[in-house]
Amino acid sequence: MRQNYPLDVKIKMAEMRISKFVEYYGESGVYISFSGGKDSLVDLDIARRLYPNIKAVFCDTWMEYPSLRAYVNTFPNVDRVKPDMLLKDIIDRFGWCFPSKDVSEMIWAARNGKQCAINKLNGLDKNGKPSEFRKQYIKWNKLCWDSDILISPYCCIEQKEKPVRRYERETGRHPILGLLAQESARRTEAWIRTGCNSFDGNRPVSKPISFFTEQDVLRYIWYRGLVVAPPYGEICPCGSCCGQTYLFPAEEMDIDHTRLCCTGEKRTGCIFCLVGAHLDRGAKIKRLKQYNKRLYEYCMEELGMEKVLKWILRNY
Ligand code: SF4
Known part of the structure; x- marks a missing residue:
């Protein structure tokens, strides 16, 4: 409400x-x-x-x-x-936070023998009964048990x-x-x-x-004339970034009823973060290559992200 x-x-x-x-x-x-x-x-x-x-x-x-x-x-x-x-020490010791903090926490706990986490991954409630809500976690069983990728929420924690x-x-x-x-x-x-x-x-x-909501945030920024961080690009009232035609000058638009978007990244935060990487098929990481090749190579090779990303994209 x-x-x-x-x-x-x-x-x-x-x-x-x-x-x-x-x-x-x-x-x-x-x-x-x-x-x-x-x-x-x-x-x-x-x-x-x-x-x-x-x-x-x-x-x-x-x-x-x-x-x-x-x-x-x-x-x-x-x-x-x-x-x-x-x-590097965090990744070597605790692994990757993927696909979300919530699921990575569950996988870490399940691999450490916590029954409630194992139940969750099997779509069961804490009493071992099937749960409609927890069905969504079943697909992450494969990541937990069939891969050797170290998964945990500790990247964010540390x-x-x-x-x-x-x-x-x-x-x-x-x-x-x-x-x-x-x-x-x-x-x-x-x-x-x-x-x-x-x-x-x-x-x-x-x-x-x-x-x-996200639209409130964008409207607030628009009305206040605030400058967003460069990776977001600009806030756009239906520019090409959301596929609509931008017919009117911005000042003539009814911003309250216009969907706003960012022309650049949807999110900022850590450049190499794997959270949600399966949703955009690793596109953010690939953009990193154009943006900063050295950092991209460091993540792919020294941190071992290449292997992780390949496995994710093959399986999800
Ligand atoms: S947001 Fe940053 S600190 Fe948190 S999991 Fe992603 S890479 Fe790690």
Whole structure:
């Protein structure tokens, strides 16, 4: 229901949630998690309209697009955190996060003998009964049992989660995250369970734009005239990127009822990330070759991604 509210109502709701969180912990007790992506840009912009000096934190894995890292540098008052482990060590020790964090976690647990994860992969609930919802996981059995590819969620944990948790411990700040419930079943479930602001538990957190959709994010950026990170290209009201004909000047378009899209990458984040690689048949990784051949070769050869990608594309 909330996802269907008009954008101006959603903005007001997001402002209320940020204000409540900041009032509770104080401005020095919170930070905006800023990845340079478009969702966190909207989150940061709403928050800084209310609190211009609010702290932002960027997790620098060295695997973001160089232009994205330069873009983040243009924002003031951004702290940087870095992972402790080298990427090669993470991949050698823990393997790849594929096809999603959720499934990689399940495969890691199943291979370590956790019955509930084995049940999930077999489409069964925790009591061993067939579950309609869990049927979707059956196809990943092959990846779990018929391949020797090391799969785990630790790439994200080591590269992103641990550095920000350490920052939170050291500074006592609590995060304001630009996550959308629409992004995944896992995020929707978490939002329904905890709402946007959660003040309890080990990690109080605010997710004030949870009920925004991707189109809301793009419209917000359009109306506010914000600049997105270079890898996204430009925000386009039905340009060739979505296959429609762009007949009118942008200012004459009814943006509220126009589907917006990005002319470049749909997502930023780590350049070589394998999450969802089966969905675009590895296209993002292939684009990396044109974009940065040296980095492409490093991923393919030294990190061993070539073998992994070949197996994925053969089987999914
Ligand atoms: S986004 Fe992908 S590559 Fe980056 S840390 Fe997470 S799993 Fe690893």
